[in-house]
Amino acid sequence: MAPIRAFVPPLVLACLITACKHGPDGAPIDDALYRMALDQEGHVWYGFSDALLPKSAGSGHGEPLLRTRYNDVAATLLDSMGKVLPDTVFPVGALVVKELWENDGTIGTYAVLFKKPSEPAADADGWVWGYFTGDGEVRVTALDQGAACRTCHGQPGHIDRTLMNIYFP
Numbered sequence: 122m123a124p125i126r127a128f129v130p131p132l133v134l135a136c137l138i139t140a141c142k143h144g145p146d147g148a149p150i151d152d153a154l155y156r157m158a159l160d161q162e163g164h165v166w167y168g169f170s171d172a173l174l175p176k177s178a179g180s181g182h183g184e185p186l187l188r189t190r191y192n193d194v195a196a197t198l199l200d201s202m203g204k205v206l207p208d209t210v211f212p213v214g215a216l217v218v219k220e221l222w223e224n225d226g227t228i229g230t231y232a233v234l235f236k237k238p239s240e241p242a243a244d245a246d247g248w249v250w251g252y253f254t255g256d257g258e259v260r261v262t263a264l265d266q267g268a269a270c271r272t273c274h275g276q277p278g279h280i281d282r283t284l285m286n287i288y289f290p
């Protein structure tokens with residue numbers, strides 16, 4: 122018994138530290154989305170280019186420059202030009218991250234779409250919507266289920282709520 126007991130306190134401590142990682146105003150799902158947005162492993166850029174694009178006239182986001190990337194699951198729905206295939210319905214596990222850049226070369230905002238219908242914060246399409254400052258402060262919690270985002274992202278021509286193809290054809 123004694124050797125087993127000796128391992129309990131470190132385990133409890135590890136759980137407490139993990140649980141405290143999300144910001145004061147963010148839910149655990151926000152923390153998870155932000156960490157996913159930072160991890161660029163296997164991501165593919167829209168148009169196969171990491172160049173910063175001037176934001177479109179239709180953008181609901183503040184910063185002047187942007188670029189968008191797709192994780193390995195989402196990138197399977199890009200065509201030979203790096204644009205989203207028509208009639209795409211993104212599969213479970215698809216992650217789309219838009220980086221919004223200030224002129225000074227720093228990321229002002231991350232806008233995130235993650236397909237996970239089983240997540241309580243998911244909307245009717247199975248998307249979880251995340252919105253953060255560059256350093257991870259929650260700007261709009263995912264618990265809002267994209268209420269501030271979905272109308273604009275449902276405009277004619279959207280592809281499973283995504284808009285890059287419309288504004289950067």
Ligand code: HEC
Pocket residue numbers: 176177178179180181182187189217218219232233234250251252261267269270271273274282283284285286288
């Ligand atoms: C007034 C319209 C509008 C609102 C509101 C809006 N967006 Fe967007 N969003 C755009 C447009 C337009 C684009 C295409 C790129 C650009 O020009 O910014 C885009 C692109 C994106 C992308 C890249 C994927 C794609 O192709 O659509 C993500 C992710 C995203 N927005 C997330 C969000 C989130 C999260 C919210 C809410 C907190 C939100 N957006 C609110 C207009 C909007």
